[in-house]
Amino acid sequence: MMNEQTGTVRSPGRPRSEKAEKAIIDAAIDMIAEGSGIGELSIEAIAARAGVGKTTIYRRWSNKEDLVVDALASLRPPIPELAGGSVREDVIRYLAVLQREGNNRTTRCFMNIALSEHDRYPHLMERFRATVLRPRREVLRSLLQRGIDRGELRADMDIEVAMAALSGAMMFFTKWHEGDGDLPADLAQRITDSILTGLLAPNTGLGGAVLHGE
Amino acid sequence: MMNEQTGTVRSPGRPRSEKAEKAIIDAAIDMIAEGSGIGELSIEAIAARAGVGKTTIYRRWSNKEDLVVDALASLRPPIPELAGGSVREDVIRYLAVLQREGNNRTTRCFMNIALSEHDRYPHLMERFRATVLRPRREVLRSLLQRGIDRGELRADMDIEVAMAALSGAMMFFTKWHEGDGDLPADLAQRITDSILTGLLAPNTGLGGAVLHGE
DNA sequence: ACATTTCGATACGATCGAGTTTCGCAACGA
């Protein structure tokens, strides 16, 4: 009755097939990656593509949203690894990863859903925040914090805004780039340098920081 | 047979009701604003809400996408008006408008669709680019260009990247802000100052621009 | 061997929505 390794109760009968479970989730992800919104996704189509009976799906998830939540959570886009060089180098590396992911079909559709079904599927959104957004945010935050500690970045920097500017700029390009050509290869570098350097002309007399005062 | 004002042919019979047309479009917009994706939107529901027969819809649009395209095109979110003050002031004003719109239910759902149905409904996306994206882009571009001409902004600025950073940062907040509270009231100002000033510490010896060299 | 549970397949009733047709009435020009 007891599983020797885990100590949990082992129910009698034929065990559930992990292969089927994987096939179902893969099928769901594939269909999302092909552009289905959650609304268009049908259990029947998932079952057919996974080569699985509908029963096998309903035995595991009671509705579509639960399935999609699990499917998307199983997707774990890589968290950018930083080399620990200069802050500028690491920020470029970080944005380059975002850019590469933005061109990946699966990540792209995943992000589409995260952006648009925001209000309709709160569970899903929370999962997205936890597995994708927050880890990256922390990587970037600690990177910027390191820059401050080292004196490479200004100590009075608005970290939240800086993170939004860097990630948002890249997101803006990957979503709304005019023309269907690829994004420029040096985009990560250009974004990084623009935001690190700032837009103000160098010799306005005062250092830029003074402008902060109201 | 000829319409006196326009010179066009006036067909016989009862003319089409402009009121019905407006009611249909309003109903469609309402339902989109309530969170329906295009997939969930049904012609029957639109007809019912508009108090109109389905025939009246099919007589005008041959399918759902055409109707939605027209409906969304009829929506004309205001293009930010700039006061012509300092560049900093105008950028803040511009971003403040974006922020306000991000909290508006209709604009928000409109944007959701633009973000996610990107690939599935190309007509719709093109219309969105033309009526929303491009005009704003031009406002912001000319604003930054003016800053360069006046010497307030650096002459070697990467305008495309700067626009993406400003808009992207605000978009990032309006879409993915943690916590459900409202966005801070001074957000537009914080974004503007952070990006104008840049993130680099002031006294790294060299002016920031030198870092651009590879 | 036997009980139990899952498997894929298939069928089922129910619902929903698309798109078409029909109806009687309303609005227009001639």
Next chain:
DNA sequence: TCGTTGCGAAACTCGATCGTATCGAAATGT
């Protein structure tokens, strides 16, 4: 008055999908 066209309402056919039930076979523990 008459022909034409638009109107809303309703009925209709058709296909998709839902969620459930049932089947014989397969996989496990006892």
